Each structure stands twice: as C-alpha cells, then as structure tokens.
Amino acid sequence: MISEAQFLHELELIIQNGIREDIGPGDFSSLACIPSEAKGKAKLLVKDEGIIAGVEFAKMIFAEVDTELQIETFINDGEKVKHGDVVFHVFGSSQSILRAERLVLNSMQRMSAIATKTNYFAQLLEGTKTKILDTRKTTPGFRACEKWAVKIGGGENHRFALYDMIMLKDNHNDFAGGITNAINKTKLFLAENNLDLKIIVEARNLDEIIEILENDGVFRILIDNFNFEDTRKAVELIGDKCLTESSGNINEKTIRQYAECGVDYISSGALTHSVYNMDLSLKAF
Numbered sequence: 001m002i003s004e005a006q007f008l009h010e011l012e013l014i015i016q017n018g019i020r021e022d023i024g025p026g027d028f029s030s031l032a033c034i035p036s037e038a039k040g041k042a043k044l045l046v047k048d049e050g051i052i053a054g055v056e057f058a059k060m061i062f063a064e065v066d067t068e069l070q071i072e073t074f075i076n077d078g079e080k081v082k083h084g085d086v087v088f089h090v091f092g093s094s095q096s097i098l099r100a101e102r103l104v105l106n107s108m109q110r111m112s113a114i115a116t117k118t119n120y121f122a123q124l125l126e127g128t129k130t131k132i133l134d135t136r137k138t139t140p141g142f143r144a145c146e147k148w149a150v151k152i153g154g155g156e157n158h159r160f161a162l163y164d165m166i167m168l169k170d171n172h173n174d175f176a177g178g179i180t181n182a183i184n185k186t187k188l189f190l191a192e193n194n195l196d197l198k199i200i201v202e203a204r205n206l207d208e209i210i211e212i213l214e215n216d217g218v219f220r221i222l223i224d225n226f227n228f229e230d231t232r233k234a235v236e237l238i239g240d241k242c243l244t245e246s247s248g249n250i251n252e253k254t255i256r257q258y259a260e261c262g263v264d265y266i267s268s269g270a271l272t273h274s275v276y277n278m279d280l281s282l283k284a285f
Contacts, residue, residue, distance in 0.1 A: 001147075002160045010144035011057065015064050017141060018103040030098045040094035040284055042101075044087040044108070047279040050116030052081045053152040054108035055088065057145060061104050066096035078115070078152045090282075101282050110142070111149035112278035118153030118271050121255060130259035130266055133158045133245065137269035146272045158267055166190070166199045167222070173201075179208060183215045200245070209234050213241055223263065224248045231261040 001007070046052070055077045062069045069092035075081060090097055121132045134150040135158055136143075147157045159165035168182045176182035179201065186199060198219035203209045205226075212221055223234045225248035238244055245265040246258045258266055 001157045002164050007144060007148075007160075011060060011148075014107075014142060014145060015061055015103070018061070018107070019064065019099075022102050023099055027095065027099045030095045034094050034098070036093075036095060038094040039092065040097060041089055041091045042097050042282050042284045043089050044104075045281050045283050046081045046085040046087060047083055047281060048112075049082045050080070050112060050278055051119045051153055052079055052087055052108075052112050052278075053077050053115035053149045054104075054111035054145070057107055057111065057148070058088070058104045061107065062090060062096075062100050065100040066093055068092055069096055069100075078154075081112075087280075094284075097282075097284075105280055105282055107142075107145060109277035109280050110139070110275075111145055111152070112280070113275035114146055114149035114272055115153035116278065117275050118150050118155040121252065121268065121271065122154035124252060124255050125259050125266070128256075128259040130263055131156045132255075132271070133265045133267040134271050135247075135267055135269040136161065137273045139272070150271055153271075155271065156265070164197065166197050167202070168199065169202045169222075170204060170224075179203075179211050180215060183212070183218065187217055203234070206230060206233060206237070209237050213238065218242050220245055220265075222247060222267075228257055228261060231258060231263065235262040 052075055055073060059071050062071060069090055072089040075085060075087045118132060125132060132155040134147055134155060138146045147160065150157060159167065166186055168186060173179045173182045176185055183201060190197060199217055200220045200222055201212050201218050202222040202224050203212055204224060209221065212218055220243040221238055222245050223231055226234060231246055235244055244263045245267055246263045247267040250258055250266055250268060255266060
C-alpha cells in the first residue's frame with residue numbers, strides 16, 4: 001500500500017472533489033431560507049445494522065466545510081450498529097451542516113456497507129490463517145475510502161494502484177512471451193529504475209505454478225480460478241517459498257473451503273463492487 005502521507009492526500013482529494021461536485025458555486029437552497037448566522041445541531045441516525053465506517057472521514061469533511069463545526073462521537077469506526085443508534089452529533093452553522101450533509105452520508109453509507117461485508121467475510125475465515133484482501137475493483141475517485149473501509153471491517157488491503165506493486169496477470173504473461181520472460185523483464189525493469197516493489201504472479205494451472213517457482217524474487221503467487229483439490233496441490237508445491245493468494249469467483253459459500261486449503265490470502269472484488277449502502281440519515285434536532 002501507499003504511504004500514510006499519500007493516503008491522506010488521496011482522502012483530501014476525495015473531499016475537495018466531493019465538495020466541488022455537490023456544492024459548486026453555493027448551496028442555494030440553504031442560502032435562500034436560512035440566515036447565515038443561524039446555529040443548529042444534527043444527529044447521524046442509523047436505520048440499518050452492520051459495522052459503521054466513515055466516522056473519522058466525516059469529521060474530515062465537516063472540518064473542510066467549516067472548521068468551527070463541533071462533533072460529539074458516540075460510536076466509533078468498526079463498531080456494530082443497529083437501527084435507532086446515533087453515531088454522532090454535529091453542532092454549529094446550520095448552513096455548514098447542510099453543505100456537508102450529502103457528502104458525509106454518501107461516504108459513510110458506502111464505507112459502512114463495505115466494512116459490514118468485509119467483517120462478514122473475515123468472520124467466515126476465523127480459525128484459519130487466511131486473511132481477506134480487497135482489489136482494485138473500486139468506485140472511481142473513491143478508492144482510498146473504500147480501502148479504508150475494508151481495513152475497518154477487519155480485512156487487509158491489496159495494492160492501492162498500478163504503481164505500488166507489480167502484479168503479473170495472465171495478459172501480462174502472454175504479452176511478454178510467457179511467465180519466465182515476464183518475471184525476468186520485470187526484475188530488470190525494477191533494477192534499471194531503482195524501484196523496490198513486490199512481485200505477484202498469477203498462475204492458471206499447476207504447470208504455471210511450477211514455472212513460477214523456478215524463478216527467484218516472487219513475493220506471492222496468485223492461484224486464480226483453481227478448484228479446491230488443485231488449490232491444495234498448489235499450496236503443497238509452493239510450501240514456504242513464497243506467499244499464496246486465491247481468487248476468482250470465491251463467495252461466502254466457498255471462501256471457508258478455500259481457506260482450509262492453506263492459502264495465506266483470499267482476494268475478493270465483491271468487498272467493494274457488490275454491496276448495498278447502509279441506510280443512514282442526518283437529522284436536525
């Protein structure tokens with residue numbers, strides 16, 4: 001993953017773009033009927049159940065909109081919530097609260113859904129050594145928040161983007177003239193450009209597992225779309241030579257069986273691309 005400083009910069013960009021998109025030249029609805037000096041308070045109300053996420057991000061949004069807004073937190077990121085729970089109160093300018101409202105809700109609803117699904121998958125893996133990973137199958141422009149939500153839900157982050165880890169998938173290997181060529185060219189590229197990046201290589205069958213193992217410098221092997229029997233064989237072949245990761249059409253019905261094959265990680269795009277937003281609202285009181 002990227003550095004903490006770069007991650008925070010990504011979050012700042014999300015907030016700035018969200019404000020640009022939603023507020024633009026002004027919240028004319030609020031400007032039209034609410035005095036600029038009016039003060040108010042609102043509560044973040046849960047109308048669903050699951051794992052809450054985005055509380056700290058909401059604080060960042062409120063601070064960007066108006067540094068004088070005050071937040072009183074009752075439930076923190078990663079905690080379970082149920083219908084009727086109040087996550088926080090926000091106090092201050094009524095206009096400012098309304099300007100921040102939609103960006104806060106959109107972000108928290110999405111992040112909470114991802115954290116909830118991740119937590120469910122993580123619970124299915126309890127008792128095994130396997131950890132659940134996210135992917136790059138994220139909402140454009142919102143990746144940092146979605147990967148943050150995965151961590152809140154108990155998962156682990158895969159690479160952030162194309163630049164912080166090498167991942168040689170089937171198309172890379174085919175275009176490069178085979179797995180060994182792809183690995184050798186990659187190691188040369190990294191050396192020539194003074195880059196220190198981990199290398200993951202995808203395997204489509206056991207023969208490709210064997211070929212990958214004939215090459216040094218591979219951090220993790222992606223065991224892609226294997227059945228249970230071949231996954232177990234792949235794990236045995238790999239041993240402690242490098243880490244292992246299963247992926248490809250793995251769902252809540254099969255994830256435990258893949259974990260019991262002995263893989264270190266299971267990656268799932270479903271954590272971020274197949275979720276239903278948690279029902280939240282921001283209510284004045």
